[in-house]
Amino acid sequence: MKKLLVAAALALLSVCSSAQELSNAASLPDDLKTLMEDARPDQKVYREEVKENLEKKGRVIGIRELPMKKLFFVEAENGSYVISADGRFVMDGMLKDVWHRKTIRTLQDAEKVQRTPVSNIGFKPEEQLAHFVIGNPDLPRSGVAFVDPMSAYTVKFLQHIQENESEYNWTVVLMPMVGGSNSMDRARKLWCAVDKEQAKNDLINGTSESYSDLEGGCSEQPIQMAKYMASLFQIEQLPHIIREDGLSIGGFPVEFDKWYAQP
Template sequence: MPTPRLFAAFGLAFALLGSGASAQEAAIREAIAVRVPQLKSIDEVRPAKLPGLYEIRVNGAEIYYTDAKGNYLIQGNLFETKGLRNLTEERINKLTAIKFSTLPFKDAFTIVRGNGARKLAVFEDPNCGYCKRFERDLQKIDNVTVYMFLYPILGPDSTDKAKALWCSKDKGQAWQDWMLRDQPAPAAAAMCDTTPVARNVEFGKTYRIQGTPTLLFEDGNRVPGAIDAQQIEKHLKDAKD
């Protein structure tokens, strides 16, 4: 039976391991901050899966690798050859995962079809040709609530159009008129708060939404790019199962 002295020894060993890890992290932080000033604001330092390599995380989900002394810096993907796993990509995907219920729904408008029981969030740029193709396929989907996040990332004109659409009296109608029927984007209302559009862009940067359309389903599954109606249906079904 373990004795109190044995437990104390275990406790001391774990404390020493912890202090060693803390000292290692501090040494890496200090070396990188001095030698690579643009990376001085490090969010996290932790051992990578490859022995002797350490992961440095900055800006939320930007990943670099270094040695135990911070003498070398690696930018790029770390692969595990067994199974050809991209460990860097897996880590970034985990860091940037978005729980559907935590989306900033106040900064979106909704389009409801049928009973609206199924849920889908979409980030789209009004000047995105792939988005217009996606919107045509989305028309074939019934019994869904679409949370539309205006996400103007293709240029200043995209921002102007997104603001005008956000300020429309009927956002959903104006959006579909523009995306599906090529009607002119409405003129911006004289008094309208367009900060939700700016917040969407910041949200997307934080969670690395790098293209449009980007789809988010209730199960947390993220799908970048335009997919057809059959694929949309499959993802909606999977999210409910």
């Protein structure tokens, strides 16, 4: 239920009457509610417009996940509709994309929202999640990458970025989901290391030299919060790499530079 609310809240439910209504639907961490409510100023204007339309339907009584995985937008001669992948559910009505602040009316509209720029989503990984910045800090952010610190492909990806650090500036978020408790333990030690630079090198190279000196009272919450992002970004494979304009891929592409350079 938490995963459902995170994905839905950031895409739609954040426009409901209040954060209190969301808390009535399920118990969420306070920082997660803050993350859901956080948005860029221009997003808030659009969210308010959607909120007004939803409020016409009255107070939110409850929320229930529907048994479907994918939705398709269909443009027909006499109108448009949204249909589930198995054809079981057909939704006839107005479709709004809160992240892009657009109403989807045509196939062209649907095509334009296939990618969601990271800045449109309304959260700041550098402030809210356990992360390291790898590459050239003088460059604009290249994107956000979610990584499991126990993953061999994570090491390949990060070493490639380090070897080409003059070309990239990635925010790398710790998401310990592949290696179980070992991944969580490693993520905690990397995030809580006193020597952050050595911890970053350990993450990149799969080493553990920074483990000997950890911050007392270091909170694991920024690491835990990253797990809630899996539904939001439809993460099924790590590393999950999101270019700043929203182009994304699960795993480390063999020709990474070619993938990154595509339009």
